[in-house]
Amino acid sequence: MSESLQARGLPVSHGFGKRDAGAPKSLRRPHQVHGVGVVVVREPGPEALGEADAVVCNHPQVPVGIVTADCVPILVASRDGRVVAAIHGGWRGLAAGVVASGVAALRELTEDELVAAIGPHAGPCCYEVDTPVLDALGERFSAILAAACRPSRPGHMWLDLGQVANAALEQAEVTAIERLPDACTACPGAPFFSVRRDGAETGRLLHWIQAG
Template structure:
């Protein structure tokens, strides 16, 4: 089998990333999975999700392809759209993936990872390059405080000034939601109501519907806990069928990974 063309993957444009931090985001390209988990162009897809119906042997091969580009096996999570944050350094790879939606580490060579197919992956590190984290931030997690919980966990563990990069997610012109999503954010204690409302654009053709901006909502959460150096937010999974998996677009589909580690 030919070696994967990792240039098809996404290396975050993160100008102030410390030299000792490694980052990588996969796309749907460069793997072996057949449709509907393929690359969108008739070739094998790099689906990394074990829970989406893809053949286990394909997912295993795809994870082997990814593993060859990393210092260690990623710390995979069982993501549930919650707010639990764990220390990736204490996870045993021979155990079932723990239930959590974010992980952080202070240990070199430990790879934090999240899987997404429209939800927002957020990668964080401190300015000294001593700690990193990966967050699965769908709207439920953001509304319930997964960003704040992750930042708190990192600071409690000794992180300095934090910065973040926002990966590929459903874009602000594609994420149609109902009023219950807006209400979930407005119910949060101490919320900046004007800022939250600015992240929801009324969808004129359907009264009571909105287009929600996950990127803006993540930035609001990060700024609220003092994280002001935020990059990324430039990709839409739904709009780019040849590069990204999208659950909203396709229903049955694969998952791409966003990963960060200390070198």
Template sequence: MTVEAIRSKLLDGIPHGFLGRRGGVSKGPCAGLNAGFGSGDDPAAVAENRRRAVEAVAPGRRLVSVYQIHSAIAVPVSEPWGDDARPEADALVTNRPGLALGIVTADCTPVLLADRHAGVIGAAHAGWKGAVGGVLEATIAEMEKLGARREAIAAAVGPTIARKSYEVDEGFLRRFVDIDPSSEHFFSGGREDHYQFDLEGFVLSRLAAAGVTKVEALGLDTYSDPDRFYSYRRATHRNEPNYGRQISIIALP
């Protein structure tokens, strides 16, 4: 099966892609293009999947990723580091050609960013913890240090768990409302004492509040499309022993 790279029209001309599970070599619960080192998958299969992902999106580039910890930490990349030397962070930025920035997700929101005029790109892993903690704002700030202007940044929001698939409890809602009462509108009613959370909408609101106005959301639900995407929550609901991670990649032309 051919590797599927989903692209944003907003980032036309910038090598990038949101990849799902199609076109990989992994077997079992992680079957497909699993790019997650922490998935318990065969490391050789993960390495091959990552190689295929880069070739599908940005041939010849060197993939750089981080050890993701659901933080608000964004790091600049001036030269590649080995997979065993990945810093703990949840976003990367660079102005160096030849590098491909990659982040992995399995329901959390991948965001790829570019100021094409300044030649600066970024990739962010925005789960709810990172999003509410400021990972997108940190990514934009690091891009500005390299010469980007936030009014010129274009951001593509990739496959993530949709509101209809993301049930949360009262305590989860309160975490958000205690920080910002206006965030309550990202929660809609569900069964008793539960709500449906719009993570994609929340991420879009954080980008807008940060001054990024050129934004495209792909509107793809990881949970409800098991043939195309990995999903932590779906694997949990199915009592599966493990789950894969999809990778999102961006590089300079």
């Protein structure tokens, strides 16, 4: 599961987190705030970056990453592997356009085709949202939102947030997209941290990528 971009022939290193996964050495990651900010990393340095929910890097010795515990992790690379990004796709960030801002920052560094992988997140089996969340997503994703939902309780829907992330990538004209199957973080017994299942104090999954 952790080698989907390499399997497509991209000369990058990357990993989607599980509960027991470690962090690569020299990793740099932003302070996530569920926004649309992007930080561009061009050199090694201390781990902590500023506030952002997407991190773009073109240095081959510096892995960059984001953390999640049910939100959608999105890793993107140029086909030549020289520019990479990790994007934190929660519903707030997706509604606000974090994928668009992350992809735009990537395109400032490369004209190559972009390839994306969508990692483990709370699936439609476990991710129930209410009307305000759907309203927020509806502004940007009206074309696909109905197809990504099925009814639960009154005023609530089960939502396939990965499908929303997929649509966000397509809107940003990234069409080579891989969605990892069978990777719901919140299902009972799944080998992931999940806020939905375990509460807000649970751990976080680290997802990282490093340019080749």
